[in-house]
Amino acid sequence: MRALLRTIAAGLLLSGASFAQAQQTIPLASGVPVNFQIGANQFSNAFVIDVTSQNQLRLELAAVNAADDIDIMLRYGSPFPDRTLSGLSPSAGDLFEFAQYRSQSSSGNELIAIGDYNTFPVRAGRWYVSIVSFAATAASARITATLSTGAAPALPVEVVFDDPAGDCDLSGWTDSTARAPVAGNSGTTLGQQRRNALLEAVRLLGAELRSPVPVRMQACWQDLGTDTGGGVTLASAGPRAIGRRNITFSRAQGSDVETVDLNDRFLPRNYTSFASAPATKLAGARLCGFGGGDCTGPNALYDLRAQFNIKIDGPDALGARSYYYGFTQATTGTALADTDFISVAMHEIAHGLGFIGLVNKTAGSPNIGARLGGFDDIYSANVIRLVGDCEMGSATCTALPFLSGTDADRAAAMTSFTGLRWGDAEASQSPFNPNRDSPAPLNTVTLHAPNPIVSGSTLSHIANAQEAGSLMLAQAVGKPHQLGLALPMMNAVGWSSAPRVAPETVEPFSAQYFDPKRTGHGIDFSRIAGNIYALVFYTYGANGEPEWYIAAGPMVDGVFMPPQNANGDSLVRFRYVPGTNPPQIADATFAGAVRLDFNQPASSPACQDGTSRDLSGRAAVMTWSINNDRNQQWCMQPLIPESIRTTPDFTGGWAAANAADSGWGFSFLNGRVGTNQALFGLLYYPDANGNGRWAFVQQNAFANGTQYPLIERKGYCRTCATPATVLAGVFDDRNAGTITLNLAQPGNAAGNTANFSVTYQTAPGGTFARNGAITQISATRQ
Numbered sequence: 001m002r003a004l005l006r007t008i009a010a011g012l013l014l015s016g017a018s019f020a021q022a023q024q025t026i027p028l029a030s031g032v033p034v035n036f037q038i039g040a041n042q043f044s045n046a047f048v049i050d051v052t053s054q055n056q057l058r059l060e061l062a063a064v065n066a067a068d069d070i071d072i073m074l075r076y077g078s079p080f081p082d083r084t085l086s087g088l089s090p091s092a093g094d095l096f097e098f099a100q101y102r103s104q105s106s107s108g109n110e111l112i113a114i115g116d117y118n119t120f121p122v123r124a125g126r127w128y129v130s131i132v133s134f135a136a137t138a139a140s141a142r143i144t145a146t147l148s149t150g151a152a153p154a155l156p157v158e159v160v161f162d163d164p165a166g167d168c169d170l171s172g173w174t175d176s177t178a179r180a181p182v183a184g185n186s187g188t189t190l191g192q193q194r195r196n197a198l199l200e201a202v203r204l205l206g207a208e209l210r211s212p213v214p215v216r217m218q219a220c221w222q223d224l225g226t227d228t229g230g231g232v233t234l235a236s237a238g239p240r241a242i243g244r245r246n247i248t249f250s251r252a253q254g255s256d257v258e259t260v261d262l263n264d265r266f267l268p269r270n271y272t273s274f275a276s277a278p279a280t281k282l283a284g285a286r287l288c289g290f291g292g293g294d295c296t297g298p299n300a301l302y303d304l305r306a307q308f309n310i311k312i313d314g315p316d317a318l319g320a321r322s323y324y325y326g327f328t329q330a331t332t333g334t335a336l337a338d339t340d341f342i343s344v345a346m347h348e349i350a351h352g353l354g355f356i357g358l359v360n361k362t363a364g365s366p367n368i369g370a371r372l373g374g375f376d377d378i379y380s381a382n383v384i385r386l387v388g389d390c391e392m393g394s395a396t397c398t399a400l401p402f403l404s405g406t407d408a409d410r411a412a413a414m415t416s417f418t419g420l421r422w423g424d425a426e427a428s429q430s431p432f433n434p435n436r437d438s439p440a441p442l443n444t445v446t447l448h449a450p451n452p453i454v455s456g457s458t459l460s461h462i463a464n465a466q467e468a469g470s471l472m473l474a475q476a477v478g479k480p481h482q483l484g485l486a487l488p489m490m491n492a493v494g495w496s497s498a499p500r501v502a503p504e505t506v507e508p509f510s511a512q513y514f515d516p517k518r519t520g521h522g523i524d525f526s527r528i529a530g531n532i533y534a535l536v537f538y539t540y541g542a543n544g545e546p547e548w549y550i551a552a553g554p555m556v557d558g559v560f561m562p563p564q565n566a567n568g569d570s571l572v573r574f575r576y577v578p579g580t581n582p583p584q585i586a587d588a589t590f591a592g593a594v595r596l597d598f599n600q601p602a603s604s605p606a607c608q609d610g611t612s613r614d615l616s617g618r619a620a621v622m623t624w625s626i627n628n629d630r631n632q633q634w635c636m637q638p639l640i641p642e643s644i645r646t647t648p649d650f651t652g653g654w655a656a657a658n659a660a661d662s663g664w665g666f667s668f669l670n671g672r673v674g675t676n677q678a679l680f681g682l683l684y685y686p687d688a689n690g691n692g693r694w695a696f697v698q699q700n701a702f703a704n705g706t707q708y709p710l711i712e713r714k715g716y717c718r719t720c721a722t723p724a725t726v727l728a729g730v731f732d733d734r735n736a737g738t739i740t741l742n743l744a745q746p747g748n749a750a751g752n753t754a755n756f757s758v759t760y761q762t763a764p765g766g767t768f769a770r771n772g773a774i775t776q777i778s779a780t781r782q
Contacts, residue, residue, distance in 0.1 A: 063108025073099035084563035103289035172221030183326025201345035278494025304352025369410030384423035385413035506558035524667035526778035540715035576686030652778030688766025
């Protein structure tokens with residue numbers, strides 16, 4: 001197995017080497033533009049930025065020909081690869097996946113602007129830049145890095161008044177009806193006053209929500225109905241796109257080559273939807289940059305859309321209702337004549353900027369309370385639901401995460417009147433929160449939870465009784481021109497400018513993992529050397545026959561990212577061909593890809609499927625594709641807890657001490673059962689056709705020099721439901737041979753031997769036997 005790993009790692013795996021960084025290093029000085037040329041469909045990893053004490057970094061790229069598609073990427077602390085473990089040049093997808101930040105619009109003008117508030121905060125050290133050109137010919141461009149110290153600027157909001165896309169009514173912005181200037185609004189026509197007032201609304205919001213990255217808003221008028229005695233919809237707004245940190249694979253058309261859909265690791269919560277506007281701040285790039293697409297022109301992407309009721313300022317069923325367009329807050333006037341446009345606009349735009357819960361609130365399919373696409377959203381992730389006797393502050397009143405439990409639990413919370421709360425501490429401690437002096441959890445902000453549910457306002461508003469004049473109440477009360485209590489809530493959905501601590505560097509050690517929902521399948525995941533890991537996926541084919549696949553690569557920001565080999569596969573099936581050198585050949589007829597993500601697995605839908613799990617240890621989500629089994633996500637937990645690992649610990653990958661004898665090997669796992677040392681071992685070996693098979697030995701009281709049976713198991717396919725027999729603990733096992741082990745010390749110490757003979761129990765059969773020294777090929781635990 002060691003030579004097998006050496007083969008897929010192109011000779012690097014056991015040397016301790018990591019990715020080569022052969023290109024010239026060119027430091028960028030703050031504020032100094034650097035002109036460069038880049039070849040057609042080429043990349044460069046030459047530029048670096050050295051930060052000392054600054055907390056803001058702005059990186060801009062401008063192509064001489066704006067039509068040349070050139071993208072930029074940025075990461076801290078470690079370089080982008082110039083070569084993969086397979087010895088190949090990295091693809092654009094490889095480089096994008098390594099990036100912590102990226103701007104990949106369809107033009108040659110790109111921006112990345114980040115601060116100490118981003119997920120990977122600006123801090124002292126070296127930042128690495130990768131540039132990829134998709135231009136058909138050589139392109140010229142200019143790159144500028146600017147470092148600074150201070151707070152993020154006011155959020156720039158680009159308001160587009162002239163785009164009719166999506167049946168956007170533009171007549172409200174061009175209405176030429178004469179108007180006298182009013183309270184700071186200098187417009188002399190109705191249309192101009194409306195435009196001025198909307199720009200003032202976004203200016204006020206931008207002063208509170210700070211970011212160096214612009215967001216883009218489409219501004220419309222629509223017929224939203226008239227007042228029939230039950231109120232009227234003044235306006236509405238919402239996000240036009242969402243970002244999510246989640247790995248998926250896509251197969252190129254007409255090919256088995258896999259590409260990775262980008263893992264938005266700049267988002268601080270995994271497997272969670274963020275409205276695109278706060279995601280731009282977290283990404284340090286415009287939506288067209290981190291999402292890809294046009295930044296300007298008729299197809300440019302919008303972060304949000306706001307639409308205002310064209311029936312306002314005209315007759316309705318109850319008389320004349322009009323907007324007040326002054327910049328100062330309207331004084332109380334007639335009931336229908338003083339609707340404050342700026343206050344209404346700020347309220348609705350705040351929804352589009354992320355003050356919105358995405359669980360379903362409409363009867364039908366999916367259920368009320370269902371999460372959007374099965375994923376959490378960042379707004380709802382900050383919500384709690386109170387259970388127990390909470391009316392009088394009883395000790396039985398407890399708080400549970402709103403997103404926990406079932407759809408029905410969430411539906412009940414959304415009709416509880418006072419049981420739906422905002423759980424983030426910053427809002428609870430706000431001086432605007434009238435509940436702040438109550439005992440926990442009653443000190444939290446009450447959200448709008450009427451019975452029955454009102455799909456347009458339930459969950460995504462503060463309860464009316466909370467704060468008279470709060471901008472985000474369910475019904476317009478007062479005419480506020482500031483976020484008030486909503487500001488700390490906006491911070492929690494991605495707008496915070498508080499400095500962040502850099503994420504923990506996840507460095508798992510050798511262990512075996514399984515998904516309790518799919519007992520019998522599993523992986524061995526081992527550190528080989530330095531930051532190079534190997535994964536062996538032991539599983540079953542469609543017919544239940546045992547088979548295994550292997551991957552090798554680095555850990556990058558908590559994600560195991562094996563690169564593609566020459567066949568386009570990152571998860572590889574090998575065939576054993578005696579007489580060749582080496583005797584194992586990657587099987588190009590099997591297309592495979594894999595990622596193992598150790599970041600916040602508990603928020604993944606794969607770990608929220610109702611299966612009982614222990615996620616207290618180092619768990620991970622494995623995303624894999626094999627042939628037509630696409631984008632399967634399994635929630636993997638350690639097979640045994642760390643607390644029962646033994647000393648000495650033989651856990652990890654083992655193979656013949658003679659490197660020329662390759663194509664087979666072991667995964668061992670040690671643990672204690674009572675006072676005994678237990679051993680679980682997997683033997684990977686070929687059948688008569690050279691296809692990879694596996695058998696196992698399991699002993700709760702292992703003793704060196706004792707002969708034990710090797711067991712072959714007939715299982716069930718990877719995408720099949722777990723059979724009832726397996727759920728009951730009954731497996732189709734048969735003796736397939738014997739094994740005698742002597743394990744003296746971990747590593748390559750003398751005295752480690754294996755003597756085994758195993759016969760594959762079904763066609764094509766074949767016996768595989770060895771007797772000799774073995775050595776540990778994974779790093780030993782210190």
